Amino acid sequence: MRPKSENQNLSTTSSSSISDAPSSTSIDPIFLILRILPFSFLRPPRLRLKIPTFTLPSPMTVYALVLLTYFMVVSGIVYDVIVEPPGIGSTQDRVTGSVRPVVFLPGRVNGQYIIEGLSSGFMFVMGGIGIVLMDLALDRNRAKSVKLSYASAGITSVVIAYMMSMLFIRIKIPAYLR
């Protein structure tokens, strides 16, 4: 911010320039040049402008963004962009000839369809948020009912996320843990 010194520059005609117009005590050479060259005959309008200040976001805002990025990475978005698999696979039923959807890409560990990636990523994030909710339920002086609901939501999130992830991996890799 420009240092606010006493305003001695009543002599300059046009420079009721911008709201913070100090001047003769300014040591900025470019400002002095600009004051002479265009702005001795041009009159800039009165505007209410502020130099945008850069404030750091709060940690929890950053954490929310980080969680979003984690969701995208763990869903395999880079795999989706490069290998371009279909959103969901399809197989033809041999008997009836109808086309049935296949959600999980079979046969390989390192391969996926887009939707299966996104749903698994969502499960992981849900598990993480469950643990966070459990901690929120313990660590604050909140109303007891709020704490109870946080705790139960947290516990159910973790349980559901773990069970679904196990189910997904068992569908994808039939020989898992055998």
Added chain:
Amino acid sequence: MVGKVEPVNGSVKSRTNQSTSAAMQAATLKKDMLNNIFSLKSLKLKTKQQELLIRVSILCLVYVLAFMTRLFSVLRYESMIHEFDPYFNYRTTLFLTQKGFYEFWNWFDSESWYPLGRIIGGTLYPGLMVTAAIIYWVLRFLSFSVHIREVCVLTAPFFASNTTLVAYFFGKEIWDSGAGLVAAALIAICPGYISRSVAGSYDNEGVAIFALLLTFYLFVKAVNTGSLTWALGSAFGYFYMVSAWGGYVFIINLIPLYVLVLLITGRYSMRLYVAYNCMYVLGMLLAMQIRFVGFQHVQSGEHMAAMGVFFLMQVFYFLDWVKHLLSDTKLFQAFLRITVTCAVGVGAIAFGVGTASGYISPWTGRFYSLLDPTYAKDHIPIIASVSEHQPTAWSSFMFDFHILLFLFPAGLYFCFKRLSDATIFIVMYGLTSMYFAGVMVRLILVATPAVCLISAIAVSATVKNLTLLVRAKDKAAPSGSGKGSSARGSSKGLVDHSQPFQRNGAIALLLGAFYLLSKYATHCTWVTSEAYSSPSIVLAARGAHGNRIIFDDYREAYFWLRQNTPQDAKVMSWWDYGYQITAMGNRTVIVDNNTWNNTHIATVGRAMSSYEDEAYEIMRSLDVDYVLVVFGGVSGYSSDDINKFLWMVRIGGGVFPVIKEPDYLVNGEYRVDKGAAPKMLNCLMYKLSYYRFGELTTEYGKPPGYDRARGVEIGNKDIKLEYLEEAFTTSNWIVRIYKVKPPNNRW
């Protein structure tokens, strides 16, 4: 010592006293006997000593566990080197122990890349070889006569155990000792790390992850304490990392990024200044001692971030000093703006001049493809063809991390709650490494320590919360062992309402947490046993009755080469097998896994995909005597050369436009049966793989010439070779060796 009860003098006291004193005498007699037997009771440990004992014993158990869980393949097969790259490392270590360090450092190898040779001394990272050689010499000095191969096989598990110790100290630095212990336990069995450090996998990463974590730990310790000793230690840790693995570029970019984030969030301090300056300057000078790295720290674009941040730190220090001298804040603000503008301007101009004049080289393809993952697919087929360089799908993450994927976001939350210099570091390490792990499967290894540490924070904090609830009954005594717990305990309100319900709930949750961790341990052991303990050079399959059948064809072929060909024979094969042929077969190869010369590899690819007469011209020009191909049609092995053939075509076609990929495809589909493209049916690779295969019946009920790996009957069964003759085929037809016939005598 239990005090002895003095027997009351019987004559003065009453009868009751006499009887009680007799009873007491009997009791003390019993107690004395017990004390003599269980003399441990006499050393009553104070709580602090008990805690130390528990910690040390846990660390010892974790150390042994980390070593033991990596020994599956040694127990199942034998103590041998796995995969492809470790064979080169083994050969160089053998050379080092036989000829000494100076010969090793100045070694020019004419046995690989046949006409060109390779300057091994200047194109490898010597850290791993020197480490194994030192361990070998120490053991020899202590009169253990071990073979260098055993030392090489067991180097990786040994360093994995050391990594768990470093993880403990790192966790203690970031959070507290409980988190450190959990981190050590998690990283001991995490499959993401085990995959590259199993016994027999004698590769750079086994040692490099230890060096990486050590460098990071020492640097964070230096930033926390501001001590020059720790900064010096981190510089030496960085030197070890540079000597061990090309992934040191990650350190030299993460640490400046971390310093930049600290500067932006207003955490500049003298400690940071001392730590970063010492580490950067010394680390850079030490890194230049490795010939392979050379002057890259001042010349390569990948290292410029560190230099930029170094100068920025000097500007910050200068501004701080001027602020200290000046008492006029307004003047200082003006001075600040001018200086920052000038500094940024000068830096940008210098960078621009350096890049434009070519002094600062741009980012190499390998690292550029990490920032822009689509780059390799379009421009560099060699990088795109390696299976470890594929991007990661969710199931690979799940396989390698299991419940750590849930604990990672929770741990990030705890770190964001308690921000400090150390937690900011681990958050940044975790995020950047997870992004890179998403880009390339191989880099899950680099992310593993960060994920384990952050998950350990989550586990430790959650378990601490729960145990506080369990112990909340006696409010008077928060236990002395919980270091941070007393501070936390005061912030817990409303703990004593509905007490037994909360206590039981907390116990149930604790049991749930232990259940999850035990499932993690089960998963890790299963994954290690099934997926990551295969030597790749020995294949195993289940027979019809469930018994295990071993295919040892690779070693059979290499030893045939070693014993039945002339010493100066040259072998042409696809680059995957180069290291193994040189190490085990002891013969000169044309191309190997180093892949430093794309044109040479493209020449081999062109030879493999041309008709036999054109290929013969190329082979004569390269002085090839034998050709080796890998074929999986009889055994059903799916990683054979016919499945890799399209990469040969793409790489060859990238340099020699006569090779066009559509010539080998039919309607965009790759086939080897009757409907295959004619060029495919007559190219050298097809002929060498399927020679005499048309007469063989491979499966009951299928026609002769049925390829079990592709699942089709081959198209061209009547193959005649004009310029080559078959020299050797292994027992399961996996490796086939052909001799190149010398040109016909004229007249």
